[in-house]
Amino acid sequence: MSRASAKTRCDTVLKRGAERRDVLRALGEVFRAHGYEGASLTLITDATGLGKGSLYNLFPGGKEQMASEVLAEVDTWFECNIYAPLREASDPARAIAAMIAGVDQYFHSGNRICLVGLVALGAARDTFAEAVDDYFARWHAALAQLLQRSGLNRRQAQRRTEDALLTIQGALVLARARNDAGIFRRALNNLTARLLAPPE
Amino acid sequence: MSRASAKTRCDTVLKRGAERRDVLRALGEVFRAHGYEGASLTLITDATGLGKGSLYNLFPGGKEQMASEVLAEVDTWFECNIYAPLREASDPARAIAAMIAGVDQYFHSGNRICLVGLVALGAARDTFAEAVDDYFARWHAALAQLLQRSGLNRRQAQRRTEDALLTIQGALVLARARNDAGIFRRALNNLTARLLAPPE
DNA sequence: GACTCGTTGTACCGATCGGTACAATCTTCC
DNA sequence: GGAAGATTGTACCGATCGGTACAACGAGTC
Numbered sequence: 394m395s396r397a398s399a400k401t402r403c404d405t406v407l408k409r410g411a412e413r414r415d416v417l418r419a420l421g422e423v424f425r426a427h428g429y430e431g432a433s434l435t436l437i438t439d440a441t442g443l444g445k446g447s448l449y450n451l452f453p454g455g456k457e458q459m460a461s462e463v464l465a466e467v468d469t470w471f472e473c474n475i476y477a478p479l480r481e482a483s484d485p486a487r488a489i490a491a492m493i494a495g496v497d498q499y500f501h502s503g504n505r506i507c508l509v510g511l512v513a514l515g516a517a518r519d520t521f522a523e524a525v526d527d528y529f530a531r532w533h534a535a536l537a538q539l540l541q542r543s544g545l546n547r548r549q550a551q552r553r554t555e556d557a558l559l560t561i562q563g564a565l566v567l568a569r570a571r572n573d574a575g576i577f578r579r580a581l582n583n584l585t586a587r588l589l590a591p592p593e
Numbered sequence: 594m595s596r597a598s599a600k601t602r603c604d605t606v607l608k609r610g611a612e613r614r615d616v617l618r619a620l621g622e623v624f625r626a627h628g629y630e631g632a633s634l635t636l637i638t639d640a641t642g643l644g645k646g647s648l649y650n651l652f653p654g655g656k657e658q659m660a661s662e663v664l665a666e667v668d669t670w671f672e673c674n675i676y677a678p679l680r681e682a683s684d685p686a687r688a689i690a691a692m693i694a695g696v697d698q699y700f701h702s703g704n705r706i707c708l709v710g711l712v713a714l715g716a717a718r719d720t721f722a723e724a725v726d727d728y729f730a731r732w733h734a735a736l737a738q739l740l741q742r743s744g745l746n747r748r749q750a751q752r753r754t755e756d757a758l759l760t761i762q763g764a765l766v767l768a769r770a771r772n773d774a775g776i777f778r779r780a781l782n783n784l785t786a787r788l789l790a791p792p793e
Numbered sequence: 794g795a796c797t798c799g800t801t802g803t804a805c806c807g808a809t810c811g812g813t814a815c816a817a818t819c820t821t822c823c
Numbered sequence: 824g825g826a827a828g829a830t831t832g833t834a835c836c837g838a839t840c841g842g843t844a845c846a847a848c849g850a851g852t853c
Contacts, residue, residue, distance in 0.1 A: 430628065443831090444832050445811095445831095446830075447832085455811070456811070509770065510714070556760075558767055559780055560763055562766040563761065566762040566763065567759045570713035570729055571730070572722070576759065580756070633839075634842080643801090644801060645802080645841095645842080645843090646803080649842075650800060650801075655842065
């Protein structure tokens with residue numbers, strides 16, 4: 394998942410990919426709900442409505458390929474809706490507000506889990522280590538770069554970016570743990586202010 | 594896991610509990626490494642050195658009881674080493690520094706995962722929902738109370754406490770995802786400053 | 794030493810795991 | 824319509840899942 398392929402990925406016309414998209418979406422929800430190990434083929438066939446035959450025809454690599462493609466799909470979404478806008482933004486305040494809005498939308502205001510974070514914590518981390526690291530690394534790079542353009546020095550930009558990413562992850566964990574999506578909403582609000590604060 | 598039993602739990606003399614403690618410790622590491630679903634009995638027997646016979650003699654309730662007792666053990670550790678000191682502290686600054694130091698120690702400076710957070714994200718959340726919520730709720734109560742005593746109003750104390758807990762969780766996730774324990778260390782440093790900052 | 798009773802290893806249980814084989818079916822193109 | 828190729832449901836595979844049964848073993852007690 395290199396930076397170079399990012400642009401083309403976003404503009405790709407999905408000829409016969411529409412239904413595959415639907416399958417990937419369903420797969421994503423199964424993995425989110427049960428984790429990589431917990432997502433049994435029975436659960437997967439139920440969620441997708443596809444039999445094993447179709448499933449292994451679509452994903453010859455089995456469960457690993459399914460999860461891998463789901464992660465790639467997540468990555469693409471963030472690339473198009475979060476990272477690219479951050480990189481191309483001229484107005485930092487607007488860009489940050491847009492990022493927060495995008496994150497809030499993607500995670501259903503705290504009612505949806507971060508699949509990448511979930512995979513990172515589980516035993517499957519090693520299998521998908523590259524995709525996991527890449528997801529956060531590219532987010533980090535895009536946001537830190539924007540913060541630097543907005544006037545922060547490199548060190549401050551790095552620190553604030555790290556803070557932003559872990560705040561989002563932590564808010565998702567805590568919101569889920571305490572079954573209180575308000576935690577996520579409040580964290581995002583607070584985060585906006587912290588990111589937009591003047592250099593210290 | 595009620596608040597009332599907290600005190601006695603800490604002072605309990607473990608007559609024949611010493612070896613059970615060791616087993617629970619090993620169990621904890623297996624669950625941390627593989628999650629609840631992923632921790633198969635084979636992995637468990639390997640990690641504990643106990644056969645199934647001994648295991649089901651010690652834990653008639655099977656895997657669920659094992660995980661339940663491990664969570665209780667985690668809870669006890671935090672009760673004794675984190676929550677109780679926070680409640681009984683007279684000097685807020687010292688208490689917060691002690692909390693951060695305890696957290697850093699427990700999570701091996703970012704190289705160890707939060708089992709409660711992991712369970713919260715997984716499918717086993719519902720099974721252990723009460724223990725999970727309780728863990729964070731008691732931490733929240735103890736810290737918020739201390740912050741109020743240090744001069745913050747209720748609202749600010751709540752906000753900062755929520756921020757502290759999710760920062761710790763998020764830092765653990767991100768540190769693991771990016772395989773960089775430095776993220777956790779930096780987050781804890783930053784958190785100390787934020788908690789000790791004067792009322793806004 | 795014999796009796797007790799908690800502890801342990803081991804064989805085994807049905808269910809389910811991820812994955813494969815393959816015949817039946819559906820499309821597509823001529 | 825019919826040949827060709829992709830797509831699908833279903834039966835099946837060995838391995839492993841969490842859990843049980845039980846006989847062998849162990850430390851105490853008399």
